[in-house]
Amino acid sequence: MRTFDTSAGNLRVLVAEDDPVSRHRLHAALSSWGYEVTSVVDGHEALREIARPDAPTLAILDWSMPRIDGLQVCRAVRETAAGQFVYVILLTSHDRDDDVLEGFDAGADDYITKPFDSRQLKARVRSGARIVRLQQQLIAAREQLREKAMHDPLTGLLTRGAFFEICDGEIARAQRKSQSLALIMADLDHFKRINDQYGHLAGDDVLREAAVRLRATFRRGDAVGRYGGEEFVALAPGCLMADAVALAERFRERVSAEPFETSAGRINVTTSVGVAVIPGVDNSWALFKSADEALYRAKAAGRNTVALAA
Numbered sequence: 001m002r003t004f005d006t007s008a009g010n011l012r013v014l015v016a017e018d019d020p021v022s023r024h025r026l027h028a029a030l031s032s033w034g035y036e037v038t039s040v041v042d043g044h045e046a047l048r049e050i051a052r053p054d055a056p057t058l059a060i061l062d063w064s065m066p067r068i069d070g071l072q073v074c075r076a077v078r079e080t081a082a083g084q085f086v087y088v089i090l091l092t093s094h095d096r097d098d099d100v101l102e103g104f105d106a107g108a109d110d111y112i113t114k115p116f117d118s119r120q121l122k123a124r125v126r127s128g129a130r131i132v133r134l135q136q137q138l139i140a141a142r143e144q145l146r147e148k149a150m151h152d153p154l155t156g157l158l159t160r161g162a163f164f165e166i167c168d169g170e171i172a173r174a175q176r177k178s179q180s181l182a183l184i185m186a187d188l189d190h191f192k193r194i195n196d197q198y199g200h201l202a203g204d205d206v207l208r209e210a211a212v213r214l215r216a217t218f219r220r221g222d223a224v225g226r227y228g229g230e231e232f233v234a235l236a237p238g239c240l241m242a243d244a245v246a247l248a249e250r251f252r253e254r255v256s257a258e259p260f261e262t263s264a265g266r267i268n269v270t271t272s273v274g275v276a277v278i279p280g281v282d283n284s285w286a287l288f289k290s291a292d293e294a295l296y297r298a299k300a301a302g303r304n305t306v307a308l309a310a
C-alpha cells in the first residue's frame, strides 16, 4: 500500500548555481518534471530564499559558488529551526570520497556530481521529495496530536494544563505591558445532584451546553477552559474589574436564563462565579487562588451569584 505521494505537484525546489548553463539545464529539467523551481546565482541569494516564510523544501546547491559556497549555505540552513526540514542535495564536481563526506558533515542529504545525468537527478530529487512529504505529514500529525491534547474531549474547551500554560504567558505579558487581565472561575451549582437525578449522560449534556454558553460570553481571543469536573475558567486580557464582573454576570445570566436541553429532558442550571484581576495579584498561582476564594464566597452567599476577589 502506498501511503505517500511522490508526485512533484506543489513541491518547491531551489536551485543555487553560479554556472549559467548548468543552472538553466537544472531549471528546465526540474520544471519539466512538474516541480515549482526558483533559481538563484549564489549562496547569498540561496540563504535569502530559504529564509522566506514560503521557503522551498528541497534545495539543490552548487558546491562552488562565489561569496558563500554550497557547503556554507548547507551549514547555515541547518542552524535554523525551519532549515532542519529542507532537503539538501549538493551539486559537486568534487567526487572524491573525502569531499562527499565533508558534504554530509555539513548536513547535506544527498549529492550529485557534475555534469549531472538527467535520469539520476530525476530519481534523486524524487526520493528527496518523498522524504520531504513524509516529514510534512509527520509534522502535521504531531500538530494534530498537540491540538487534541490541549482540548477537553467532552466540551472542546482548553484542558487545565493548556489553560495554565496560556495563563502563564498572558500574565507575563500583562505585567510587561502594565495591562490588566481577568480570570473568571465558574462552578455549576449542585452538579452532583444533576448527575444523581438525571444520570451521567444528561450531566455530560449539561457540561457541553455550559461550555457553549461560556464560549459565547467571551471574545474570540480569550482563553476558555474546563478546569475540572464542573468547573470552568476564562481568561480575558485587557479587562479591568468592572468589565470582568460584567462578563461574569453575563455568563451567570446565560446559564440561568434558559433551561439546558439534555437527553433526559430540560434541566434548570445555575452557576456561581468568582472573579480576580491583575493588577492586584502578580502571579498565576495568586490569580487562581484569589479567583477560587471569590468563587467560594459566591457559593457561601447562596450560589447563582458573582463574587469578586477580596
Ligand SMILES: [Mg+2]
Pocket (backbone or CB within 6 Å): 017, 018, 019, 062, 063, 064, 065
Ligand atoms: Mg559553481
